[in-house]
């Protein structure tokens with residue numbers, strides 16, 4: 380069992396808390412300056428507090444506040460070398476965090492799908508302790524990456540859900556425009572993304588082979604694929620990822636002189 384606290388229970392912190400509450404092996408203390416944020420997760424954690432000091436004696440301390448607040452919060456926590464600090468912050472390098480704490484630091488780029496146990500996370504740190512791995516495994520899949528890869532990971536899996544929500548919306552809207560009921564179109568589009576993602580994860584076949592498997596000769600899909608191949612859809616996705624990556628790098632630049 381992992382004893383963890385989550386400091387900052389907004390969008391990302393609350394998603395983690397709710398994801399961990401789906402399994403009862405972990406004890407989670409939730410901390411936020413906003414009582415309303417704590418009220419929203421009170422049924423999904425063991426304890427809530429507005430005092431970070433009261434939440435700082437757990438084995439693992441997850442800091443999920445906005446990037447600009449992270450170092451102040453970490454400084455005030457005064458953690459020991461036996462504890463592990465997890466930072467979710469975009470653009471805050473591990474070395475910067477290490478200057479402000481005695482705890483072992485693991486920098487993680489999570490995503491909102493922690494809430495449903497489907498998080499894709501990138502983790503970096505000299506050694507990722509077993510209890511942190513157990514915590515990440517409990518809410519999805521993680522991969523270990525180099526610190527230098529964190530900006531692109533932030534774009535792909537951290538920001539990625541927003542890009543995918545957008546694409547699901549576009550597929551839904553196309554269905555609605557052609558006559559489907561909005562609720563039906565949303566289920567069909569979202570479940571199709573979910574099923575396709577699950578297929579990619581579970582299949583030995585690469586993505587080109589999977590596309591081929593859907594395209595019946597002279598059928599419907601090949602017509603749609605030809606329209607996609609002729610469009611600049613892949614460039615648009617690439618540009619979205621690059622813009623998010625650049626912003627992550629820009630946030631990190633603030634720490635260059637520290």
Ligand SMILES: NC(=O)C1=CN([C@@H]2O[C@H](COP(=O)(O)OP(=O)(O)OC[C@H]3O[C@@H](n4cnc5c(N)ncnc54)[C@H](OP(=O)(O)O)[C@@H]3O)[C@@H](O)[C@H]2O)C=CC1
Pocket residue numbers: 386387388389390391392410411412413416431443444445446448452467468469488489490491537538
């Ligand atoms: N949202 C996402 O999908 C993802 C976010 N992240 C990272 O997670 C972090 C949090 O992002 P997100 O959840 O979106 O942000 P939110 O603003 O939704 O949540 C942050 C929460 O922390 C609270 N807070 C502020 N100061 C303190 C403090 N000193 N002690 C305790 N709580 C405090 C805020 O309260 P108040 O609002 O009153 O200030 C708010 O409730 C960021 O660093 C971000 O880069 C990473 C991946 C995905």
Ligand SMILES: O=C(O)[C@@H]1CCC=N1
Pocket residue numbers: 469533537538
């Ligand atoms: O938009 C952001 O900055 C945060 C980090 C990745 C996802 N949300």
